[in-house]
Amino acid sequence: MNQYDIIIIGAGPGGLTAGIYAGRQGTKNLIIDKDLAGGLGREVPEMENYPGFDKISGLELVEKMKEQAIKNCDLHEMENVEEIIRTDDEYRFTVKTDKDAYQSKIIILATGSSHRQLNVKGEEEFRGKGVSYCATCDGFFFAGRDIVMVGGGNSALQEALYLNNLGANVTLIHRRGEFRAQKHLQDMIKKEGIKTILNATVEEIKGDMLVESVLLKDNETNEMKEVPTNGVFISVGYMPHTKLAYQLGVTLDESGHVIIDKSQKTNIDYVYAIGDVCIGLKQWVVACGEGAVAATSAFEDIQN
CATH class of the missing domain: 3.50.50.60 (FAD/NAD(P)-binding domain)
Incomplete structure (x- = not known):
């Protein structure tokens, strides 16, 4: 069974950023997404508030981020995570998908949301x-x-x-x-x-x-x-994808979003969450920031 230091579930802006940061820290990492990388970000027709670009489409920015991410970690698109099992081993989690199974020390949930x-x-x-x-x-x-x-x-x-x-x-x-x-x-x-x-x-x-x-x-x-x-x-909002979070026993708020601390940690040890699945501002740049924080915090967990 393939083993990783960090498995990131979801390849939206936050997940891709987490993969970039995790890889540059020297850890072995995998991003898994049930669809194509980018999630709902692929649908954004035009952004004028993403730093560094006067105007850019979501799809164009996703492709740039994806190209950067695969230099730093493995990326599996069109692969659905069906179950995550906690274990007592060094590799604390077994991630089962519709194609394979993997082990990981850390899980970062970047499962995003869908249209309400x-x-x-x-x-x-x-x-x-x-x-x-x-x-x-x-x-x-x-x-x-x-x-x-x-x-x-x-x-x-x-x-x-x-x-x-x-x-x-x-x-x-x-x-x-x-x-x-x-x-x-x-x-x-x-x-x-x-x-x-x-x-x-x-x-x-x-x-x-x-x-x-x-x-x-x-x-x-x-x-x-x-x-x-x-x-x-x-376009009336989004529903967070929390099936895997619920399965792991992660605490949700009244609206069904994952509750995290300032390090993006959930109430379950070695499980982090980022992006639209979490409470907070639903913005591309925020998800990217959370991805960087989660990957850095996860690296510190691995080192300890």
């Missing part, structure tokens, strides 16, 4: 038929067409701007009276003349073979209104 759903009628029925959670994946198909973007955070406004640039006729819908996104993004929405509907929730997504409209509820008057649209893009 609206959980309304028609959402599942029209997934891939007008309902999407990824503007960079599907936006091209909606050039020149009417779409609604649901959400009020940074991601929702970034994707609304991206879709608008593709030539889609975008309407931004948010359940509150004001957006939660950065002022810069809100100013851009106004500058581009993107239509907004505030204090409204999507109650149903309707259509025949494809999406044709959304049913909106005015949260102030309870009035219902049907809005024609060819597509519904949803």
Whole structure:
């Protein structure tokens, strides 16, 4: 069975950074991801707040980070971790995947998150038929067409701007009276003349073979209104992937996120967590910082 000093589960920005730092410390390390490296970061259409780049897409930055990571550690993409078993040996953990099994002294959980759903009628029925959670994946198909973007955070406004640039006729819908996104993004929405509907929730997504409209509820008057649209893009937050954390006995907070200390340690010895699976700010640069901290702290654990 292959043995490693550190196994990092998840190859998003945090996991890749942890791999870079761990490898440069002289340890033997493995990153495993059930998908392609980058996670949800691959979907970011454009970033203007990542240090060192005026503008860069998530996919472009992922590829740069991946190239750097594989110089410093092993990377296994498209391999799903099914179980982690704690042992009393020097290699404290056995990691079982759908392809192989590995042993490790340290585990870093970088399992990330997935798109939160609206959980309304028609959402599942029209997934891939007008309902999407990824503007960079599907936006091209909606050039020149009417779409609604649901959400009020940074991601929702970034994707609304991206879709608008593709030539889609975008309407931004948010359940509150004001957006939660950065002022810069809100100013851009106004500058581009993107239509907004505030204090409204999507109650149903309707259509025949494809999406044709959304049913909106005015949260102030309870009035219902049907809005024609060819597509519904949803960006209303994320659900942390904590199956493996729960399996290991890691403590979670009320929202289901992993609780960590300033060294990224969980309540389980030699188990760390970083990125979107943890409590804290959901930002690319934060995940990278946490990856560096976790890898450095893990190295100190190995040395002791």
